[in-house]
Amino acid sequence: LYQALSSPLNRIPGPLYSRFTSLVLKWHEFRAHRTRYVHQLHLRYGPAVRIAPSEVAFASAGAVREIYCSGGSGFDKTEFYDLFRVYGRRTMFTTLDKDQHARRKRIIADRYANSNIVRPKPLAGIAERAAKFAQRCTESVGGCLDIYVCLHAYAFDCVTHHLFHPHGTDSLLQGGKDEAIMREVTFDDSLQNRLFKHHYPTAHRFLHKLLYPFAKPRETPLADHFVLDSCDADDSAPFTLLDRLREPAHGLDPLDIAAECLDHMAAGIDTTGDALCFLMWELSQPRSMRYQRELQRELRRARRAAGPGSPAPAADGTPYLEAVVLEGLRCFPAIPMSLPRYVPPGGRTIDGYRLPAGTIVSCQPYSAHRIDTDVFPNPDAFNPERWLDPQGDADRKRLFFAFANGGRGCVGKHLALAEMKLLLQAVYSMFTTLPEATMTEADMEMSDQLISSRPAGQRCLLRFVPLHESELLDQE
Numbered sequence: 001l002y003q004a005l006s007s008p009l010n011r012i013p014g015p016l017y018s019r020f021t022s023l024v025l026k027w028h029e030f031r032a033h034r035t036r037y038v039h040q041l042h043l044r045y046g047p048a049v050r051i052a053p054s055e056v057a058f059a060s061a062g063a064v065r066e067i068y069c070s071g072g073s074g075f076d077k078t079e080f081y082d083l084f085r086v087y088g089r090r091t092m093f094t095t096l097d098k099d100q101h102a103r104r105k106r107i108i109a110d111r112y113a114n115s116n117i118v119r120p121k122p123l124a125g126i127a128e129r130a131a132k133f134a135q136r137c138t139e140s141v142g143g144c145l146d147i148y149v150c151l152h153a154y155a156f157d158c159v160t161h162h163l164f165h166p167h168g169t170d171s172l173l174q175g176g177k178d179e180a181i182m183r184e185v186t187f188d189d190s191l192q193n194r195l196f197k198h199h200y201p202t203a204h205r206f207l208h209k210l211l212y213p214f215a216k217p218r219e220t221p222l223a224d225h226f227v228l229d230s231c232d233a234d235d236s237a238p239f240t241l242l243d244r245l246r247e248p249a250h251g252l253d254p255l256d257i258a259a260e261c262l263d264h265m266a267a268g269i270d271t272t273g274d275a276l277c278f279l280m281w282e283l284s285q286p287r288s289m290r291y292q293r294e295l296q297r298e299l300r301r302a303r304r305a306a307g308p309g310s311p312a313p314a315a316d317g318t319p320y321l322e323a324v325v326l327e328g329l330r331c332f333p334a335i336p337m338s339l340p341r342y343v344p345p346g347g348r349t350i351d352g353y354r355l356p357a358g359t360i361v362s363c364q365p366y367s368a369h370r371i372d373t374d375v376f377p378n379p380d381a382f383n384p385e386r387w388l389d390p391q392g393d394a395d396r397k398r399l400f401f402a403f404a405n406g407g408r409g410c411v412g413k414h415l416a417l418a419e420m421k422l423l424l425q426a427v428y429s430m431f432t433t434l435p436e437a438t439m440t441e442a443d444m445e446m447s448d449q450l451i452s453s454r455p456a457g458q459r460c461l462l463r464f465v466p467l468h469e470s471e472l473l474d475q476e
């Protein structure tokens with residue numbers, strides 16, 4: 001009570017109960033609703049809101065800059081990231097220490113630089129997988145396709161190509177063992193167990209066996225073995241992450257290398273898969289059909305300009321596609337939730353509020369993309385054309401937080417963008433997509449996981465209608 005009444009955080013707006021307890025926040029976390037709960041608080045109290053006795057959420061560009069970019073990589077991560085440790089090791093994503101992170105990033109960043117992603121071999125690998133996805137669409141004509149599963153398979157095959165080529169997977173067309181690994185990771189249901197472990201570690205240690213039937217821990221034995229086996233191969237292509245990690249100069253032991261690869265594999269499946277799934281679902285709605293048509297027109301024009309029989313054109317010169325991808329990530333950021341950090345020693349001032357050292361602060365992409373209606377008017381509406389207006393471009397980019405920002409922002413960003421663009425090119429230059437009749441809005445409701453979010457129904461059935469040349473000529 002004394003702490004609640006004397007806390008320096010009392011000046012920060014927020015519900016009265018958040019001065020005394022974090023139980024309400026935890027309740028929403030356990031119910032997979034944290035993102036929307038925090039967003040509702042922002043709508044009610046503004047861009048700075050106290051969400052628990054020692055936790056504050058922000059949604060302004062200034063806060064993003066201070067928390068995630070100050071000093072290069074921003075404030076330190078909290079122990080929340082311990083939940084993502086693999087094989088008992090810390091990876092680039094889970095390391096809490098700045099220097100360790102910087103050392104690991106110096107090794108890894110090169111393989112995810114745009115200049116590496118757009119080299120012929122890595123890019124051809126993605127284009128080949130996008131063509132396989134289009135083949136699945138063609139095979140589904142007359143029926144429907146579960147793009148939730150197929151997009152996760154696509155993202156899985158793309159990321160394993162980048163990590164392990166020639167030992168990448170083919171879950172899209174071959175199915176079998178590769179598809180089983182993808183399903184194991186994608187259909188993981190360990191949210192409640194992992195949250196319990198994070199918030200109540202001692203109770204978890206004693207009760208984990210009792211918990212098992214109700215809240216399963218994360219168990220991915222197929223994926224674990226697949227990565228360990230793939231890391232054993234000594235013929236990985238020069239563009240792959242594995243090839244880089246194994247360079248003797250870096251001194252990484254085999255388990256460090258496997259842990260880093262497993263982490264990137266997991267980071268690359270749900271994020272890109274879910275982002276594309278939400279985006280294609282939205283493009284298929286009657287309210288968005290005119291955006292889909294505009295996208296098809298641009299892609300067909302680009303294809304014609306590239307000449308007959310040429311592979312899918314590079315994403316340059318397709319500004320509408322670029323706008324569709326940005327708007328998709330703005331409305332449906334695959335990681336929409338708070339990315340928690342500690343206020344460093346000495347305290348800091350954010351958005352005019354003085355915060356003592358050790359306060360947990362965060363921004364969530366979902367709110368940063370919606371709270372400032374001068375920058376994003378009508379923020380809940382999907383409208384790619386807002387990105388084509390040169391006015392306000394700098395402000396929009398400042399608030400765009402889908403890949404986070406600063407030194408600990410998403411290292412896989414260029415890979416993810418290439419995967420998204422090549423897939424949308426392959427699909428929308430050939431098909432019109434429509435929702436299948438049994439799908440409901442509830443299926444596509446956002447269900448929070450640890451920091452990522454997925455469609456609650458874990459399915460997304462779309463119909464693919466081949467686009468005929470004559471139809472496109474009519475459009476033009």
Ligand code: HEM
Nearest residue numbers: 092093267268271272275334335339403404408410412416
């Ligand atoms: C649309 C797709 C993606 C989105 C929206 C996304 C988003 C993010 C975000 C928001 C973070 C910061 C997380 C935090 O601070 O807690 C992050 C970090 C990271 N992402 Fe992504 N990501 C995507 C795809 C990928 C892909 C394809 C890979 C790799 C193959 C990847 C690998 C990573 C890694 C390794 C980190 C940790 C970086 C570090 O700590 O330095 N991501 N991502």
